[in-house]
Amino acid sequence: MPAFSKILIANRGEIACRVIRTAQELGYRTVAVYSSADAESRHVQLADEAVCIGPAQVNQSYLVIDNLLAAAAKTGADAIHPGYGFLSENADFARACAKANIVFIGPSVEAIHLMGSKRLSKIAMLEAGVPCIPGYEGAEQDEDVLRQEAERIGYPLMIKASAGGGGRGMRLVQQADELVAQLRTARSEAQNAFGSGELILEKAVIQPRHVEIQVFGDQHGNIVYLGERDCSVQRRHQKVVEEAPCPVMTAELRQAMGAAAVQAAAQVNYVGAGTVEFLLDASGAFYFLEMNTRLQVEHPVTELITGQDLVAWQILVASGAPLPLRQEQIKLTGHAIEVRLYAEDTANQFLPQTGTVLRWEPELLPGIRIDHGLCEGQAVTPFYDPMLGKVIAYGANREDARRKLVRALEQCVLLGVNANQRFLANLLAHPEFAAGNATTAFIGEHFHRDPSLSPQAATPRELALAAALLYHASASSRAHQASMAGWRSAGSAPWVFILKHLDQPHRIEVDVIHSGAQPTVQVRYAESLVELQLLACDGRWLTVAIDGVRQRVAYHHDGDTLHLFAHGGNLKLEDITHAPVSGQAAANSGAIKAPMDGAIVEVLVEEGTPVSKGQLLVVLEAMKMEHPLKAGSDGVVRRVGVNKGDQVKNRQLLVEIEASVTPEAAEA
Structure with a gap:
């Protein structure tokens, strides 16, 4: 039986933090690795030891096998957990670990190699009798062959990169005259992302559900499945919401899909955590998509409804122990929903965002789990995937979980970096999602007009809060400089602020109605008038009363820049009151x-x-x-x-x- 005592986590961010937590709870020492860009990251702080493995670029750090093995040798780590992404599904990495006498906490080299190829895995699944989508998975890859096969399959069809995932190298082709251009784009994208331009073609299944089965195998030949996850809500083939169980699942369908997933895993003598992904159509027919030979991003929803720690299972299985439970002992209870928190501007074509995390205060209430790799002062850089963390809710039923998750997204304070909280909260509140009717076509058909997808001007209330904060800072500073207590007296001329948002200036006037320790002010903007009382302001939270309603607002004020945690998330305003007047650039400046x-x-x-x-x-x-x-x-x-x-x-x-x-x- 392999024995190990120190685990190196060959990853970063929230998954590294997640693995470190369980490994330490089980009594293992942990080693973090980091690039020069991640030196102050949370996973580095949580681990017992940490080693720098290179510059910020992934091909010089997290993807360099020799650097990872050198870090293991330097620290005496005798096991490596790859997390997900990076080298987690790289057969060469697993092979190199074995050669170095380091336990790879994952499946065998052979299983990774076979299931890492959509083409080869589909051939294996057809041989095993697992239902598959009609298509072409041959070795001949020239355009003439692919064009002939496309005609045989019929349109619409999907082009898919044989290697990798995440929607890269994947294209939907509606008609024949689009095929060649889409083939070339998909091949180029796949080559750049995965180092392989190999493609497969499949008949497009229109408006299906994306349902995946969590499987687990041990070194003694035992394989079980731990229910399913519905990952149907997607944008550009990338998962947005994951939940367990699937809203339309029946006991009979779960047993059939679970048996097919176990059959797929048994075909490759699978050991460790794996996920078999299926498309489920409206008739109840399901088709094999692919198998991911690693822990999934969405594994927390399975953990919450089964009460099991899947990372602990991975470590136990890698140490040679049998699976903790038999199939009949695995029970599903309640409902869990997960969303991925991304640094992206949903109002600007989901453009990834960079910046500094100025405030991070997650909402931690019963039924809420937040897996993240964030700490205040941390830089979100352009070198890695923009996912910051995951927000997960658990409830007795689906509606309980959905309601809790909406609140958690609305309450998790993140300032300094734009994120997708409003988009996610609005999506979860949509009647079609709430009813459990969402398919892979949901966002395109029902959500494309949502306000979170277009720039929204700051509201009069938000501008009033910002002006009140600036008034507080200015008045406090002037009073301090003049060695005076209190505020500018009521009845004086109004304070005037000019705030810029979305490149538009807004002139705002603040009239002091009652001065003192808790002044009352009236804020005028255009035709709007907002009266509020400033109750407290401590540098992180503003407490105000508006129309007799008391509330707290998170903020960060740095020089001329003010960040407010508003309905849309991180609202950034620039105080240009004292900025020199400059001519506006023409809209078509070039x-x-x-x-x-x-x-x-x-x-x-x-x-x-x-x-x-x-x-x-x-x-x-x-x-x-x-x-x-x-x-x-x-x-x-x-x-x-x-x-x-x-x-x-x-x-x-x-x-x-x-x-x-x-x-x-x-x-x-």
């Missing part, structure tokens, strides 16, 4: 700036090149995604300020275009 920190992967124009509106100019890579930057108008490239491979900062000028002058404009 300045193409970086939307975030990142790396330039392609520059498609040169100085002097004529361009047309919508033409692709530069491709920026950040947070494991490529972001195309296009011309906003017709014109000529006046300046190109970057080269391929350059690291750029948010708002850095990349390309400048001199707009074409139309005859009408010239005459004017």
Whole structure:
């Protein structure tokens, strides 16, 4: 039986923190690894020891097998937990661990290799009699063969990268004339993301549910399943909401899908935690999608309804112990729902966000679990996936869990970085989701007009709160400088503030109605008037009374920048009251700036090149995604300020275009 005492976690962020917690509870010593960008991260602080494994870029740190093994050797770690992502499904990594006499807490090299290929795994599942979607999974990969196979399968169809996941290398093709372009795009994306351009084709199953079965095997030949998870709510093939059990599951269907999942795992002599993913159509028919040979992001919902710790199971199985429970001992109780907290701007095409975590105060109430890797002062960098953590709710039934999760999202304070809290809360509150009717088409069909998906101006109430905070800071500072107590007296001229939000200035007046330790002020903005009483202000929380209703508002004030935790999440306002007046740039200035920190992967124009509106100019890579930057108008490239491979900062000028002058404009 393999014995180990110290576990190195070959990952970062919330999953590293999650594994460290269970490993330490079981009595194991833990080792964190980190890149230079993660030196102050939470997982580094939680582990017993930590080793830097390279620069910020993943291909120089978290993806370098030799660096990870060197860290294990330096610290005496005799087991490695890969988490998910990075090298968790890399057969070469598992093989290297075995060669170094280090226990890999995961399945065998053979299982990882086979199930890591959508093409090879589908062939194996067909041989095992597991239901599969009709398609093409052959080794011939040239475009002519794929075009012929597409005609045989029929449209619509899905193109999928054989390796990897997360929606990369996946395209829906509605008709034949789209196929070649989509094949080339999918192959390029797959090659860049996974190092393999191999593709498979499958008949598109329209509006299915995405249901996955959690399986577990041990070294003694035992395999069980621990219920299912519904992951149907997706955006661009990436999961947004996961829940257990599936809202439409029956005992008979669960048994059939569970048996198929166990059959799939047995086909490869599976050991450890794995997930067999299926598409479930409206008729109750289900089809094998893929098997993930690792712990899933959404494993907490299974833990909550089974009462089991799946990381503990992984460690036990890796040590040679049998599974803790037999199939008949596994019981499902209650309901759990999980959402993924991402640093992204949902109002701007879900653009990943970078910045500094200024405030982080998660809502921790009974029934709420938050797995995260955040701490205040931490930088969210462009080098990694934008997922910050997961918010999970458990209740006696689905509605209990849903209601608790909405509150948790609305109450978790995150300032300094834009995140997707409002999007998630609105989604959970949607009648179709609340009714349990959501399929993979839910967001596109029912949610595409939600207010969280477009920029929203600050409300008069939010501007009033901001102005009140600025008044408090200004009045306190002036009173202190003049060695005076209290506030500016009532009846004086109003305080005037100019706040900028979404590049728009807002003139706001604050009239002091009652001065003193808890002043009452009236805030005027345009036609709106808000009266509030300032009860307390401690640098983190503002306590106010508006119309007799007392409430607390989280904030962070730094110089001319004010962050408020508002209905939409992180509301950033800039105080430009004393800023010098400058001419406004024309809307069509032609300045193409970086939307975030990142790396330039392609520059498609040169100085002097004529361009047309919508033409692709530069491709920026950040947070494991490529972001195309296009011309906003017709014109000529006046300046190109970057080269391929350059690291750029948010708002850095990349390309400048001199707009074409139309005859009408010239005459004017």
